[in-house]
Amino acid sequence: LAKTTQPISMDSYEGQEVNITCSHNNIATNDYITWYQQFPSQGPRFIIQGYKTKVTNEVASLFIPADRKSSTLSLPRVSLSDTAVYYCLVGPINYSSASKIIFGSGTRLSIRP
Amino acid sequence: DADVTQTPRNRITKTGKRIMLECSQTKGHDRMYWYRQDPGLGLRLIYYSFDVKDINKGEISDGYSVSRQAQAKFSLSLESAIPNQTALYFCATSAGTTNQPQHFGDGTRLSIL
Numbered sequence: 212l213a214k215t216t217q218p219i220s221m222d223s224y225e226g227q228e229v230n231i232t233c234s235h236n237n238i239a240t241n242d243y244i245t246w247y248q249q250f251p252s253q254g255p256r257f258i259i260q261g262y263k264t265k266v267t268n269e270v271a272s273l274f275i276p277a278d279r280k281s282s283t284l285s286l287p288r289v290s291l292s293d294t295a296v297y298y299c300l301v302g303p304i305n306y307s308s309a310s311k312i313i314f315g316s317g318t319r320l321s322i323r324p
Numbered sequence: 325d326a327d328v329t330q331t332p333r334n335r336i337t338k339t340g341k342r343i344m345l346e347c348s349q350t351k352g353h354d355r356m357y358w359y360r361q362d363p364g365l366g367l368r369l370i371y372y373s374f375d376v377k378d379i380n381k382g383e384i385s386d387g388y389s390v391s392r393q394a395q396a397k398f399s400l401s402l403e404s405a406i407p408n409q410t411a412l413y414f415c416a417t418s419a420g421t422t423n424q425p426q427h428f429g430d431g432t433r434l435s436i437l
Contacts, residue, residue, distance in 0.1 A: 252412075254430055254431055316365055316366045
């Protein structure tokens with residue numbers, strides 16, 4: 212199982228770009244990388260998913276280097292409402308066992324005015 | 325995500341009581357999951373089901389049981405509640421056989437005295 216390591220917390224200011232890096236040195240060939248966002252007292256919400264290179268959607272970008280041993284979630288021009296916990300998950304494309312899904316402790320992102 | 329509904333949202337009960345948490349979904353997904361989240365920690369998988377006839381243990385299934393009554397319903401039971409089962413419980417769903425994103429309910433806050 213690919214274990215992930217993220218910073219425990221990060222601080223930034225409104226309008227800045229925030230990059231959260233996740234390390235997954237043991238990622239397997241058939242693993243995808245998925246990021247979720249969680250606000251207090253709510254369930255996690257899917258942000259973005261990728262396999263290699265770069266993925267972009269209306270919310271964020273995900274950068275994955277060629278060796279895939281890490282990934283970076285990029286949030287452009289953050290606002291106060293981006294204050295949340297962000298989880299990086301690594302799991303196989305066709306997971307026959309959901310026990311391969313591992314949520315770590317996440318990164319607590321705090322945005323200041 | 326209003327498509328995944330958990331009931332009750334809050335519950336306070338006593339040690340030794342039997343408790344059932346319910347989850348229903350309108351997303352038409354085959355896969356359903358139960359997670360537990362303790363303060364400041366990530367989510368841990370309790371049980372998961374890939375279809376109505378499929379039930380699988382997750383990382384922390386001891387002290388819990390589940391029932392998949394229909395594609396849309398997945399309930400979690402604590403047969404004899406104990407204080408260290410006090411936590412926030414989340415139900416989630418996902419589609420297909422690939423690493424599809426999970427969609428979470430807003431959780432049930434359970435306190436066992």
